[in-house]
Amino acid sequence: MTLTPMSMTEFDRFARLIEACCGIHMPPDKLALLSNRLRRRMSLLGLDAFEAYYRRVTAGPGASAELPHFINAVTTHETYFFRHESMWRQFTGELIPRWARRLTCSPAGPRIWSAASSSGEEAYTAAILLLEHLPDAALRRVDILGSDICASMLAKAKAAVYDDYAVSRVPKPLLDRWFAPSSAGFRLHDAARAPVRFRLHDLRDNLDEGGFDLVLLCNVLMYFDMPTKIRAIDVAVEALAPGGHLYVGNVDPIHTLPRSSSAAAMEYVRPGVYQKLLQSGVIGEKVAFAQAGDERGVDAEFGGERLVATGGAAASLTDAGRR
Secondary structure, three states: OOOOOOOHHHHHHHHHHHHHHHOEOOOHHHHHHHHHHHHHHHHHHOOOOHHHHHHHHHOOOOHHHHHHHHHHHHOOOOOOOOOOHHHHHHHHHHHHHHHHHHOOOOOOOOEEEEOOOOOOHHHHHHHHHHHHHOOHHHHOOOEEEEEEOOHHHHHHHHHOEEOOOOOOOOOHHHHHHHEEEEOOEEEEOHHHHOOEEEEEOOOOOOOOOOOEEEEEOOOOHHHEOHHHHHHHHHHHHHHEEEEEEEEOOOOOOHHHOOOOOOHHHEEEEEOOEEEEOOOOOEOOOHHHHHHOOOHHHHHOEEOOEEOEOOOOOOOOHHHHHHO
C-alpha cells in the first residue's frame, strides 16, 4: 500500500491536535518526523491518506478509542535506566542521606514523583538506589509515583520488562542484583517494583496529591510551548513539599522562562536542580530537626551549603540564568 505524502495543511491540522491533546509544540520542520510516526499506525489500520486518519482520530464512534494510539505514536518515549548520571549522583550523595537523617526523627518516608515516567525506567532507578542506600525499615515508608500521558507506556512500566538498551547504563552489580534475564529481556525484581505505582496524568492538570520530596520533570519541557512549560512547572512545584527538590535534567529551560506563579517559591541549586522554599524562606532539612526538637538542625549544613536562605537572598526560577 502506497501512502500519500503529508501536506503542510495536513501537518498544521495534526500539529494543532497534538498541542490540544498533549501540550506538545510541533514546529513545521518536524513534518517528516510526524509523517513517519503516523505512517506506522496508519499501515496497521489499512489507511493510505493522512486525511482519512485525521478523521479516524477526531470524528466518529471510534475516535475516543483511537486517541490513545495517536498519543502513543506522536510522543517521544526514549528513556533508559540511570539516564542523567550527575542527577543520580546528587540523588544518592545528597538526597538519600538527608532523607535517612529525617527518618531518625520523623515517620515520613521519602515521596518521589516521576512526572513524565514513560515506561518506568526513571521511577525504578530511584527505587533501586533507595533499596541500595536506605535501611530496610525505612523502605517500607517509601512512595514513588510514576505518571505519563500515554497509557501504553504505563502498561510497559507495570510489566517492568526491559530490553538491552534500557538497561545498558545499569552498573553490572546492580543489574545482577535487581534484574532477572527472561525471554523478553530483563525483568525487574518484585522488591524494586514494590515501592512504585503508576497512573495516567497530563502535566497540564493539577495532581490530586502532593507533599513530594522530589519531582522529576526530565526530558519533557523541551517539547512544550512556553505556556505549557510554565503550566507544567507550576503543577510540579505545587506538588512539592516545602524543601522538596525539582529535577529537570541536563536540558534546563527553566531559567529562560518568564516569571511563573511558582517562581518565587523556588531556589536555584545548580543546573537542572531547584529547591522549594518554605514560606519563611527557610530551606529543607531544618524543618525535620526542628519538629523533633533538635536545635542542631537550625544551623545544619548540607553538601557544603547552608540550609537557610533568607527571603532577600532567595533566587527565583528566572534568576537561575544569572547564576
